[in-house]
Amino acid sequence: MSAPRVALLGVGLIGGSIGLAARARLGAHVVGWNRSPAALEIALRRGAIDEAVDSLDDLGPADVAIASVSVDALQGAVCDLCERLPDAVVSDVGSTKQALVEAVDREQFVGGHPLAGAESVGVAHAREDLFDGATWYLTPRERTPGVLYERLARFVAGLGAVPTAIDAAEHDRLMAAVSHLPHVVANLLVEQAAQALGGATLPATGPSFRDATRVAGSNPPLWGQIYRANAAALGAQIDELLLRLGEVRDLLREDGDLSGWQAQAALHRAALLKVGMQGDSSREIRVSVPNKPGTVAQIALQLGRAGINIADMTLAPEPDNRTGVIALWVCDGDAARAIELVSGLGYPAA
Secondary structure: OOOOEEEEEOOOHHHHHHHHHHHHHHOOEEEEEOOOHHHHHHHHHHOOOOEEOOOHHHOOOOOEEEEOOOHHHHHHHHHHHHHHOOOOEEEEOOOOOHHHHHHOOOOOEOEEEEOOOOOOOOHHHOOOOOOOOOEEEEEOOOOOOHHHHHHHHHHHHHOOOEEEEOOHHHHHHHHHHHHHHHHHHHHHHHHHHHHHHOOOOOOOOOHHHHHHOOOOOOOHHHHHHHHHHOHHHHHHHHHHHHHHHHHHHHHHHOOOOHHHHHHHHHHHHHHHOOOOOOOOOEEEEEEEEEOOOOHHHHHHHHHHHOOOOEEEEEEEEOOOOOEEEEEEEEEHHHHHHHHHHHHHOOOOEO
16 A cells, blocks of 8 residues: 555554554554653654644544554544544554444444554553564444455555454454453452462462463453453353353262363364464455445455455456455465355355
């Protein structure tokens, strides 16, 4: 994509890293606003932004605008960006999506969530390579204009990430299972160990406890907001965990096959951690589509549900402007399945 103009509302670790990568890799001109003037000064010194503004009204025109603020402040921040930057595709980096997507009824808004971070927070710890190889979830809706989704997906790919379309509700269910529930369990393990020890120092142990509780108690203000924002999906995962704990307890009482249970967990973990398309060659797929809102989002979500990442895409309207061709690049090993899925939607693909 040509050098974009980028507006950042919030320049902490994630916002600052977006700015560093956008300027270095895309030649972007980045304008930033932050509640803390000190953070803006650091962002300027580190080269995360080209300009710092005191008011959102001074952000100026932008191609891409990203809200990188606390979960509780995201709705207001996204609405502010949509209001002031009508020509931009607006996104965010929050770790919960459904409530935000439902609350912001603007076609230009596409929710986002990069699966990237670091132990340290703040723009002083921002890195240009933070998103390299990271999944970056995008949540387009039926009304999302294809040209805006393409712009955002190509921007995300340009930062080094892998843009992956997902339904907002499915995103929250997935995050509850693989991110939010593990934080809850880590907290509970620490509390249970502390109670069992009665205030005594933890004796010498193997790495299991340390590894399983690494995230316990991390960033309480942030995680308190995440738990609240994803309460329904997280609650469902907790209920499921309670059922599974009960099954293990029953195996213990009945002298059941715990070795088989352990072996099954090993197989599931290996499958879950299997490396995706990184390092694989890619293949271009060309799809003939009608020129109507929602087509690109429909295709992206269909492939995303199947675990097929779109590494890049371009849109080319036909001269009559009623039809067009979408060129998609996917992992070579996923190409046949992608063609089958897209064709199943009624769009010729090859």
